[in-house]
Amino acid sequence: MPRVSRPAFGPELREVYAALLERAPENWIEPDLERIRRVMELMGDPQNSYRSIRIAGTNGKTTTARITEAILRAAGLRTGRTTSPHLHSPVERIAVDGVPVDEEAFVQAYRDVEPFAQIVDAESEEAGGPRLTYFEYLVAMAYQAFASAPVDVAVVETGMGGTWDATGVIDPDVTVITPIGFDHQEYLGESIEEIAGEKAGILTERALAVIAEQPELGAADVLAERLQQLAAEAAVEGEQIGVLSRTPGVGGQLVTFQGMAGRYEDVFLPLLGEHQAHNALLAIAACEALLGGGETPLGSDLLTEGLATVTSPGRAEVVRQAPTVLVDAAHNPAGAEALVATVRESFRFTRTIGLVGILQEKDAEQLLATLEPLLDSVVITQSSSPRAIPADRLADIAREVFEDEERVLEAASLPDAIQRAVDLAEDAGDQFGGVVAAGSVTLAAEVRDLLGAGEED
Template sequence: MSPQLREVYAALLERAPENRIEPDLSRIRRVMELMGDPQRSYRSIRIAGTNGKTTTARILERILREAGLRTGRTTSPHLHSPVERIAIDGSPIDEDGFIQAYRDVEPFAQIVDEESLAAGGVRLTYFEYLTAMAYQAFASAPVDVAVVETGLGGTWDATGVVDPDVAVVTSIGLDHQEYLGETIAEIAGEKAGILTATATAVLAAQPEGDAADVLRERIIDLGAEAAFEDEQIGVLARTPGVGGQMITLQGIAGRYEDLFLSLLGEHQAHNALLAVAAAEALLGDGSTPLDTDLLTAALSTVTSPGRAEVVRQSPTILLDAAHNPSGAETLVATVRENFRFTRTIGLVGVLQEKDAEQILATLEPLLDSVVITESSSPRAIPAHELADIARDVFDDEDRVLESTSLPDAIQQAVDLAEAEGDVFGGVVVAGSVTLAAEVRDLLGLPEEE
């Protein structure tokens, strides 16, 4: 990170933190108005949900690029560098572009900050400022369509200043309860805030009935066009394979047979379905099937760093950003489907506001042993505290090791996987996005392409 980028990012971090919602869109609307509403200069697709947003966004963007459109993409949080949050044509903008976007917003942000503070409010938050930067960068490129991942929730999320052509809701589970509500129904109500009367809705099947009910009621109230998974659209077949899976999908407008998807796990097939349906809605108003060769090219080459990603062989190290119980459940299912480890070692670090006990309880049946560690995030649960929780969950102190040093923790996990000459052991890294990012760094993997 250059000194200039470090300076800009430090200024962003001085604002209200990303994991705090200010339930008021007036600041972001005002700054966009002052800038001439750049977000209205291109079409957009907005994506909300608890899990699967980032991968769905990446698959969708890949399809749209294959169709010849110039794309913008926002995702959060980032793995390695904040520039990853703003991508154009599938690649993060460079540091100079990120800094320029910050400077483009700066004079307008100062006006809004002063107006808000004078009225007893707060400055633009970190996420609001980043959102304004992304929308400005997309207009400057310019892009044809923006694929926008919400930050937290939907109703009050700063990304909501776009008027989307398509709105996608992935699976909903418990996460960020301190901001979104304590029940599935309350959280679904916040996520459903991205749905509008004019946007075609693409809705994932919901593991929780309350979430499905809330989304269906919102669609009825809005009178919006909608494609529900397992009704209008669906995953018809899937066969796990080396480096991915073969899938057959029923989209809104067509049926697509035997597509190779270069991602592991049943959940990724469902993410691909949502992306295909959203692309159909945008490109052909849901009435024209997508070209099969286009889909084949897009799905066979898509990547999603930090999501069920094999980052090393001998022993296999599988890295996933699962940071809530439902994400952990999905990870367990993916490991069991795709790997035949004779010994499975966990490497786990969790942030303070997460349900660490339930994440560990979900992973426990999969793991022979777990190495507890911590990332460099100031929100990381200290390793000794998380290890105490793990000992209670695993009910066997011998299965739980701890290390505050992440390099040492990785080595411990690898040694355990290879204990007694075992050549089919594996390491599963999970618990937080920051942990996933730092393990990738330490193993020398390249940043996102």
């Protein structure tokens, strides 16, 4: 299968991105905000020059951020958005007015931060500490870029956790917590209560909170206790807000939402899956909170216009027809459960083939066990990430999970793996087979790349 090439990074972006990657990796954190606070202070605290919505949780953060931003743009506000990780290019992490900044603006943001980062690096190293991390530097760049634009409001997705996440140097007007599950236990804790405690670190006394219904009772209890301690005003799904009804359709679904300030009947959401309706609910409530303190309904035309523009690349996204190839960045059991439910609801595949690659720090056995009932066969592969589980080792895990060696195929080369999955989906002239590619963000990105899906927008 031929590769569809994307334009290579320009020389300056390559240089800047290489310098960022030399810093501590994105999946590394330590409980210390002093470095990021110091660099922002030296820069004049640009993050205080606009309003903000900060989003934490395990699954749904990026889509919730994208929907929130789309509604705010429909309301006439100039927006900034920072999400992570990126699919194809680091410029995707910093968006203004719904569009990733260009390479020149990304490089300029890096240069704007550079002299201050050098000071903080030196101070930290002199005290025996580390330099600014990759993620801390990117947060500083995003906040600076938003101030330079300038934007009216920033929609900020946490990188990992909440309490110690570098995005926390901002003082949000609204906080959002999506469903919390097990992920990044090596940093956030082994119990759901510990993980929820880290996510709850984004809540403040001042910010109005929007809280998703929690699949884990322990997480709900931790969030309720934190809200009570802060005496913070909150809209909780299942109490003040909710998805009242939804009807799946071609290319999306019709949803009736109960927001904080109003009821919104039969709104079309151009995303697949029940979980996306709940992400949209959180976004609607967050916008109600920001725009009218949770007391003024959004206009029906505004909401319709905002939702009509929503996309969520790499999340239950069809990137090829005949046979259908669906990519999803599901990389933990909860994300895989949502994907399975979405495929069963929205597609009528007569044969479903998995294309799976997983990173080393993830619970591969549980991910595969969640996907197994959906799949007739699975092609095990690996992305180009150095953290990818080698295909032969992952295939051994899959054989144990599937308990049938004939259902598990292996192809370390991703182009070869895609071709094998497509061939299996079309086996014996089957016109209604489908391929579901999942397991990591990097796998989703590379499948999109190989099949020529549009750039992140």
